[in-house]
Amino acid sequence: MSRQISPAAKRQASRKRLGGACKACHDRKVRCSLAKSGPPCTNCSLDDIECEPRVRKSQRGVGPSTVVSAQQAHDRTSVSATPSRQEVPGSFHLFGNHDKADVSISLVPPLEVDLDTRPATSHSRRTVPGNNSARKLDDLLRDSDGSHPIASEDLATCNERSDASCSSNYRPFRSHFSHFEEDDAPNTDSLPADTPMYGDPTGICAVANICEPEGADSSGHFLLPNGIFASLDLEDQEYLRRKGAFVFPESRIRESLVRAYFHYVHPFFPIVDIQDFLPKHESGALDKISTHLLWSMYLAACNFLEEDVVQAAGFTSRKEMKRSFYRKAKALYDMQHERERTTLIQAVLLMTFYSSDTEDKTGPWHWIGVAIGLSQTAGLHRNPHSTASRIPQYRQRLWRLIWWSCVHQDVWFSVGMGRPVRINLDDCDTQLPVAADLDALASGVPDTLREKYLPAGMPELSELFVELINLAIIQSNILSTHYRARQIRPSTADVMEVEKRIATIHEKARWFISSENLMVYYYACHLTLFSKSVLTVLYRPYLLRLSQRHTSSLSHEWYSSIDRKAQAAASGFNKILEALITADMVMECQNIICIALLPPMQFHLLNSTSSKPLIATLGQHSLDLCMLVANELRKTYFGASLLHQLFSQAQTQIRNRRAGPETTKITNPETQTTCLSHGSMQVSRDFTDTDIIRNLGSAFFGFEDDLNGDDFAMFNFSIDSPEGTPSNQRIRWYPELPIEI
Structure with a gap:
């Protein structure tokens, strides 16, 4: 007995989806762009022939009045060893019928053979009288025309097992995506599976592991054959x-x-x-x-x-x-x-x-x-x-x-x-x-x-990439430990363990730097730069605590050793920059170099403010080298322009502090004036580590609670309010940066 079809369903049933290829491309067995670009496809356009959409085999002879009942489908599947898909007259749209651009997908008959084949025990339908749960399941899944969507052998197997295992009679989760397949494909396993999908089988919304408990141990990965999408x-x-x-x-x-x-x-x-x-x-x-x-x-x-x-x-x-x-x-x-x-x-x-x-x-x-x-x-x-x-x-x-x-x-x-x-x-x-x-x-x-x-030396470059990922994992752990809002105070053993892991990567990079291959040398230099930068990221919070003289269980000597290690890492960073300059490779530097430059430049800027002339001169020269590289990279990367402008303004602020109090205008984003202001603040000529480090704390690095994520390019300046009490004022420095249109 056929099911009554509403007029709306008939209108949907009369629509035919385009096949994956036009007739000409299908006959020649070549790739067709019809599904994406619409008629004519690229091949027919080049050959100057008519581009005729191809109707799938399953649609030929299937009219609005032709309905395949579930029982007939079941009879065919029990006779034929190879299951074939049947299309019922009707279609539905993903996410409803509100958008005509949505993908039209043909309905899947309810009695397709399951993708996970189970051994057949009986071809007769039987029910255990005392099994109420099985009877309820039988009634729930019975179709309106009396057909039953569950294979009889599955139901018999279910009745012989406990009630908890009856859920295995549901169709496998994978089969609910069979509408992505081509109807005329001879073998569904050979279809191109280019659409990966993931559903956590242990997640809160995972219904599949309830319907199919034996699949709960799976990873939740599914490969869905490409659907046929409407053209633009x-x-x-x-x-x-x-x-x-x-x-x-x-x-x-x-x-x-x-x-x-x-x-x-x-x-x-x-x-x-x-x-x-x-x-x-x-x-x-x-x-x-x-x-x-x-x-x-x-x-x-x-x-x-x-x-x-x-x-x-x-x-x-x-x-x-x-x-x-x-x-x-x-x-x-x-x-x-x-x-x-x-x-x-x-x-x-x-x-x-x-x-x-x-x-x-x-x-x-x-x-x-x-x-x-x-x-x-x-x-x-x-x-x-x-x-x-x-x-x-x-x-x-x-x-x-x-x-x-x-x-x-x-x-x-x-x-x-x-x-x-x-x-x-x-x-x-x-x-x-x-x-x-x-x-x-x-x-x-x-x-x-x-x-x-x-490039030559691909095997060596592959090994360098593996170390690059290891370094990224280390840096992720550093950020999640040292730069979070609710900080976790690690022990000295934790810091030493991170140092060892970075040192291992650094040693491998040093070994590749000696290579005669120019590209291997280029990438080994980059990996070394990145490792030195990560070290300075690791040490930076401890230098803040050292300068602020925070009471801690860690000794002052340990903090001093961290300071020496940080200075050595920043110095080593500059040595690699010199090597890249000598090899004329600066203009080919990776874009991440603009970020890697930040931490070492902060330490160089800090040294340039030292009260000891020799340290101040060395810090200034080291900073000038980094600024030279950043200035060269400005031709390619906007991040380099940002970096160069940031430290240029920082140096200006330091010179202004040394020159004593002066009155200037505060930057006004509306008038686009860039004269930085300190008001009438009283500034001491003796600078502390905290002054400089904190001024750069907001630049790219700030995970401080009072920092807005959108306003990372700022300095914090301690100024005197009219009442004479110190306060903090944020001053933007970047309004005059060129905006590329």
Whole structure:
């Protein structure tokens, strides 16, 4: 007996979704862009032929009046050894029927064979009279036409077990996502599973472990075959065309961008599958590469292009080129052009390489948050269960690299922005990357492409990346221990343990610095710089306590030793900077260097205020070297401009204090005047460590309770109020910074 269908359901049933490919592309077995771009697809447009959408086999002959009953479906599944999917006339929309742009998905018949096949015990339906729970379950799941959605052998097995085990008769959680599959696919296991999804099986909202208790030990990872999405509206496509999102640079410029990317971005940010990307890009098959990902890769590579290439591309500077590429990538993101989740995470992560000004609401901090959210939705932060055999090893490797790259970015920008880290490592159990993971990304690349685009010494660079991630984990632990609102006071043993871990990384970096390979030397220098910077981050809170003479169980001698170690770390940082200057590598420095410069420069600034002339002179010279590097990097990074301006103003404040009290105007953001003011404050010529360190405490580093996260670029000045009582006043220093439009 067929089920009555409402007029609304009939209208929905008459709609047919587009197949994954048009008829021409399907016959030639080539990739089709019909689902994304709409008719005509790219191939038909190039061949100048008619682009005719293909109707799936399951829709042929299925009209509004044709209904497949559950009992008929059950009869067929009991006869046929190979289950086939049937489509019922009707469709539903994700998140309701309110938005016409939502994805239309065909209903799945209730009696599909479960994905986790169970041994059949009987083909007859039987019920144990005394089992009330089984009878209630039988009544609840009985269809209106008398058919039963539970296979009889499953019910028989359930009746022979305890009531608690009856829940295993529910359909597996995985089968509820079968509507993502192609209806005419001969084998569902061979479908491309590009959409990862994660649901914590132990979470509060986890219903699956109640319905299927035996799956509670799984990791919660699911691979969903790509759904067929509606193409973009004509207005959206026209908007992207006006933005130039589909117009790429000429071949010579593209090759330079890709070479710069794999030389200067990929070794410390390995989130792109080289053996999949390079052959497509080299052959000019850009339609087979994600447009969003491609522009994001070009954006990241702009930081390392030579000036003649930048000018040949029609731009006057790297910053202008980055701004143009960023706008294209952001337009693609806003239009939701990229549907594959893993590819979207890759593209968004690479968009963190762009920042324009302090008021940018979609700067690196924003994109890191987006990437982390998408990664956690896909389950990249959790290690797939050993039973997740459907997830290929190469995909698990790539996920590991993407996730730990998220951790690396999150930690360093947390330091740079003075904000708490987003990722709690206690919530993650993804395996740490190993060098073999990076090597596997390039294992199948032809030698010609390897020589043309990839740097020499890839195995050594892979080992350096592993140490870079270890350093990021150490820094995350330091921030969560020493720079939190409710601080945990660690013991000397804890500090020594962190020192040992950093020293191990530093020794490995020193070993690679002796390499004759220029790229290995370049990355080993960066890792050494980062390790020295992390050391100064570790020591900084203890120097504050030393200068403030806080009473503590720790001895004054121990604090003094921390001071010496911090000075040695800052001095070692400068030695590596000198090496990069000598090798003429400053203009190719990584963007994280702008953040790594901050802690050592604070110590140099502190030394420059010493009452001892020799120490003050050394501190000033060390600070000048860092300022020289920051000034050079201003041509590429906005963060370097921020850094240079910050310490220039700090030096101005110190000179003003030494010169005695003077009356100037306070910075007014509305009038854009930048003359810093201290009012009529009385300033002593004898400076303490606390004065200088506290003045820089708000800059990028402040986790203090009274610091607004948006106003990190400030100084705190102690001034005298009209009543003569000291007070604190915050003074902005950055209103005249150029804002890139």
